[in-house]
Amino acid sequence: MKRGLVLGKFMPLHNGHIALIDFALNRCDELIVLVSASYDEPIAAKQRLEWIEEAYKNNGKVIPRLLIYDEAVLPNTSESLEGVSKLWANYLKEHLPPIDVIFASEAYGAYMGRFLNCEHVIFDEPRKIVPVSATQIRNDPFTFWDFLPDVVKPYYTLKICLYGTESTGKTTLTQRLVEHFNTVAIPEMAREILEHTNKCTEQHLLQIAQLHAGAINEKIKQANKLLFVDTDINITRSYSKFLFNKELIVPEWIETANDFDLYLYLDEDASYVQDGTRLTEADRNKLNESHKQELISRGINYVLIKGNDWEERFKKAVEVVNEFIKQKKR
Incomplete structure (x- = not known):
């Protein structure tokens, strides 16, 4: 031999x-x-x-x-x-x-x-x-x-999280960013689990966290340099406090999957649209404050994306992502 x-x-x-x-x-x-x-x-x-x-x-x-x-x-x-x-x-x-x-x-x-x-x-x-x-x-x-071999690419893939309360355009903006940067994204998983926010239970939130983190770990293998993710575990925690006044405890692997490089926060100054699954506009705005407090408590620094013009929001997000990539090269 x-x-x-x-x-x-x-x-x-x-x-x-x-x-x-x-x-x-x-x-x-x-x-x-x-x-x-x-x-x-x-x-x-x-x-x-x-x-x-x-x-x-x-x-x-x-x-x-x-x-x-x-x-x-x-x-x-x-x-x-x-x-x-x-x-x-x-x-x-x-x-x-x-x-x-x-x-x-x-x-x-x-x-x-x-x-x-x-x-x-x-x-x-x-x-x-x-x-x-x-x-x-x-x-x-x-x-x-x-x-780079495929096994190494996830190590260098930048994970970008989009935050925001309900009806702030996260889903649409995430998809536009995916198309612009020719990559893939993780959607918000809540609608995979339940039909309406008001019907959410504590068990639902844990299921959402598990499904979301598992999708991140799998989809990052397909990403082209960037992976866009609609919400993260911190937003699920915020829902837990907002709806049940309880801390959401998750396994370590979920925490690891939710480690991001850049955070974009879509402000609530967008037109409210009730699609039949969301909270009322008043509760939507209260939830927005809950989300922000959760991120502050965890030391999450984010870039605020404001405005009622969807095209301007998209252009601002692209500008922020491109500048972040430039900074990473220095």
């Missing part, structure tokens, strides 16, 4: 890494993909390992492994240095089974092969096949979006 090794930080995993791993898989019977991570790096080691595991979950030849190392023991350098390679090779001899061939896209592969007493194969060192680096992606993931 021929055992291969691919060693890297995978910070993040990108299509260049995938090309290297696939190249290696065609030339060995078993491939250890070793994620090396030192302390205080911008992407968690566990996340990087999970990317490898998910990308190759259906390939039994791939053995993902994680190495968290101390830079005082194993130097961290982007240069291919013979002395550094020898230190790493000696360490790997003690912690890995015997390696028959190491695959790399950098010159250190030759040094490592010599010190591991194994064959070495260099793949696409000039990076002509996949012309990208992990540093480029970290600095500007949207520009290099097409170089």
Whole structure:
């Protein structure tokens, strides 16, 4: 049996890494993909390992492994240095089974092969096949979006939540933003559960929270850089206090799904429309204050979208989103 090794930080995993791993898989019977991570790096080691595991979950030849190392023991350098390679090779001899061939896209592969007493194969060192680096992606993931595997894209997808009381145009604005930015959205889930706000029960609110968070976790896999979400768990909490004067307690996974990058709040100065499912206009406005108090209590900073002109609201929202994306690049 021929055992291969691919060693890297995978910070993040990108299509260049995938090309290297696939190249290696065609030339060995078993491939250890070793994620090396030192302390205080911008992407968690566990996340990087999970990317490898998910990308190759259906390939039994791939053995993902994680190495968290101390830079005082194993130097961290982007240069291919013979002395550094020898230190790493000696360490790997003690912690890995015997390696028959190491695959790399950098010159250190030759040094490592010599010190591991194994064959070495260099793949696409000039990076002509996949012309990208992990540093480029970290600095500007949207520009290099097409170089990301599907398993990594959710990590860099910006989640944008639209807040607002009833009859403020959230549904319509969300759909317009989806079309403008060519992506997907999560609708408000209340209407999937009940027909009228006045018929809501405490159990309904928990069901809404679960359905909504589950949809976020699934739909983000399909998103094109941005995921728009109509309301979040904080609004469901606000309903719980407004309707029942009770705190809504949800599992941690729901909290995690409802972690957003940007919040837009549609003010209540829009024309009220009763579609047969909503509160009265007076209660709608009271609910608006409840929502805002809930967000203040949780330290949520949002951008207020005002006005009775729907087109102006749309243009303002697009402007805010574009400016946010620019800020993320800096």
